[in-house]
Amino acid sequence: MGGVCSRKRGNQVNEEGVRVGASRRYSKNGSSKWLLGTPYFRTSSAFQPEGCSCPSLMELCIQKIRQDIDKYGSFSSLPRDISQQIFDELVLYHCLTDVSLEAFRDCALQDICLGDYPGVDDNWVDVISSQGSSLLSVDLSGSDVTDSGLSLLRSCSNLQALTFNYCENISDNGLRRISGLSNLASVSIRRSHAITAEGVRSLSSLVNLLELDLERCSQIHGGFSHLKGLKKLKTLNIRYCKCITDSDLKALSELTSLRELQISCSSVTDIGVSHLKGLQNLILLNLEGCQLTAACLDSISALVALSYLNLSRCGLSDNGCDKLSGLSKLESLNLDSCRIRDEGLANLTGLLQLKHLELSDTEVGSHGLRYLTGLKNLESINLSFTMITDTGLKKLSGLTSLKSLNLDARQITDVGLAALTSLTGLTHLDLFGARISDAGTQFLRHFKNLQSLEICSGGVTDAGVKNIKDLSSLTLLNLSQNSSLTDKTLQLVSGLTALVSLNVSNSRITNAGLQYLMPLKNLRSLSLESCRVSAAEIKKLQSTALPNLVTVRPE
Known part of the structure; x- marks a missing residue:
């Protein structure tokens, strides 16, 4: 990590939001509370149940098969659940090769999770597609699969979840070839610069789609007008798509089933946000890094079902923050790096359901913490790089529901820590730069x-x-x-x-x-x-x- 006085989140998380030290291409994001969940995959039975002190006979057999995998030519005669466990074991221990993969041809596997697995290409998809109508989920993230390989999945008519994040060889043509997979409920295509508005058009036939992830797809501007028929769509992630403009949000205004929408770091303005007022089922809204003004809060205040709101790095100030007071169902609010001062916190006093509050890099000082004393449901608060002093921390002593507290600030000392000893429920305490x-x-x-x-x-x-x-x-x-x-x-x-x-x-x-x-x-x-x-x-x-x-x- 960085120096004791200068740590920022940039020292912990790279520009893709991935924790340093994790996989570059396919990793869980370090700020998961502001991100869509991983596209759902059915849980595998290959892992030992928690608390089990010794492996079962089945597990021992599967381990032995892994060790002797070169001796087996086909598992197609085995029950599907056993073949699935063997497959998952080989993937877990990186023992699956293009040769051993052939043993799984026609095994009727349900879940193929090969995200960031080395060597995956079109030849692998040939075996994957042989699972036919049994196949329910496929993850090919970070692979060398091309449009031709993707087209092999057309025979897997019951496919429900398809993930091919960071696949540089997938283009609009590939999406066109899978447009007939009408049972798909989850599609994730992160960071594909070859996908354009025409590729988004190919998704319009996926009428059962519930989750769509197009994060970092830089050429999709204008494509959302084709998605009006996806009436079941509940989550949409278009984070870091700088090409997204106000007109794209206008096209989304008819997707009234949306519950989660992430449009951070785009070219959206207050006008674009105004098109969202009709999304009354919206629970999560992420506008991080969009250059907005207080005017956007008029539109956001109409989204009365909101539970999670991220306005980090939006440049907002105390002006207009009174509109936040009407969002009575808010559980998470992120105002990181906004120009919020002490008096701005007065608008939060009525948010009694609030559990998570991000105030890092704001101008909040000790005086403003008095407005938080009534938020008895607060479980986490980030006060790093603020003007909070030891004296102000005494105002937090009554928030006994707190589990996570970030006090990465040089002006915090032993005296401030002493004022917090009543918070015995704390599970996470960050005093990185505190003295x-x-x-x-x-x-x-x-x-x-x-x-x-x-x-x-x-x-x-x-x-x-x-x-x-x-x-x-x-x-x-x-x-x-x-x-x-x-x-x-x-x-x-x-x-x-x-x-x-x-x-x-x-x-x-x-x-x-x-x-x-x-x-x-x-x-x-x-x-x-x-x-x-x-x-x-x-x-x-x-x-x-x-x-x-x-x-x-x-x-």
């Missing part, structure tokens, strides 16, 4: 339920980590930038066996301290940048003691 010292860490003992903790101010030593070592529910711990930490810190946190992510970068950790990480069998991410450790010793630890470790920095 917390060893003395202040003693207040962390009140937060027994913490699952995520970030303290990166540089003022914590091994002595302060002693107050963290008993927070047994922690799954993420970030102590980076605390340059005085030594191998003793790793010894202290070795009992936090639930840890999935650990960051102790820019510290005095050495190779000798790595031995203390051996008990952390659940660890999947480890960051030791600018420490006195060698890549060879980390790889040795990874191979011998931490089999689940998949992300290591430095490598």
Whole structure:
């Protein structure tokens, strides 16, 4: 992560909204509460149920088949559910090849999830399409499949979900070839620059479509006029489509079944937003990064069913925010990087259902927090890079429903942390840039339920980590930038066996301290940048003691 005084979300999330360290092409977004959910795929039975202490006989058999996959020519005579489990096992362990794939021809599989799987091309689709009418969901994201390969799926008449995000070889012609799959309920085509308005026209025959994801499709302007007949459409994602204009939103005004609409970072203005007033079933609206004025709030206030509203980076100020007070069903409100000041928060006092509030990078100060004291249902609030001081934090002490609190601001100190000890339900606490010292860490003992903790101010030593070592529910711990930490810190946190992510970068950790990480069998991410450790010793630890470790920095 970035320096102690300058961290922004840009240091955590790249421009595609993907967490750094995750797959570049196909990953869950780090801001999922503002995004559409992943297009639905039927749950696989290949994974061991939670709490099961030992594998079943079936699981042992499937593992053995995976190990000896080259010995099998066909699974078509097996029951479909068993073939499905074998297929999922091979994909999970990256053992599926173009040769072993042939064994699944005509197996009547229901779910083919090959998102970002290496080597997938048209030849693979030939086998996939042999599943025929049994096939219900296919994910070919990040593959080399072309229009010709996509056309092979025309025989899979019962296909319900189709995902081919980041497929550079799919064009309008490919969409035209699958336009007859009228049972499709979910289609996702993220970041396809070859899809134009003509390609969108091909989707008009998918009358049962419920979910459509066209995020980062840069040539689709003018295509939405063809979608008027999709009366069942409930979710539409056109984030980062800069080509989208007000006229496109006018074409969407007839899709009255829409419940989720994401049009962030487009060329939409207040006029475009005014076309949405008739979408009375809309629950989620994401307008992040659109250059709007207070006038748009007149239109938004008519959407009385809204539960989730994202106005991040829209340039809004206190002026006009009184219109927000009528959205009584709001549960999530994002005003990140808007010019909201203390008095602007007065318009939120009536939003009693509010659970999530983003105020990062606003001009809110301690005085404004008094308007939040009545929001007893608040579960998360982000106050990073605001003007909040220790004194203001006392006003949050009565919000006992809070589970997540972000206080990444240099003016927060031990005194402010002490004022929050009544918030014993906290599960996530971000104090990245706050000036917390060893003395202040003693207040962390009140937060027994913490699952995520970030303290990166540089003022914590091994002595302060002693107050963290008993927070047994922690799954993420970030102590980076605390340059005085030594191998003793790793010894202290070795009992936090639930840890999935650990960051102790820019510290005095050495190779000798790595031995203390051996008990952390659940660890999947480890960051030791600018420490006195060698890549060879980390790889040795990874191979011998931490089999689940998949992300290591430095490598």
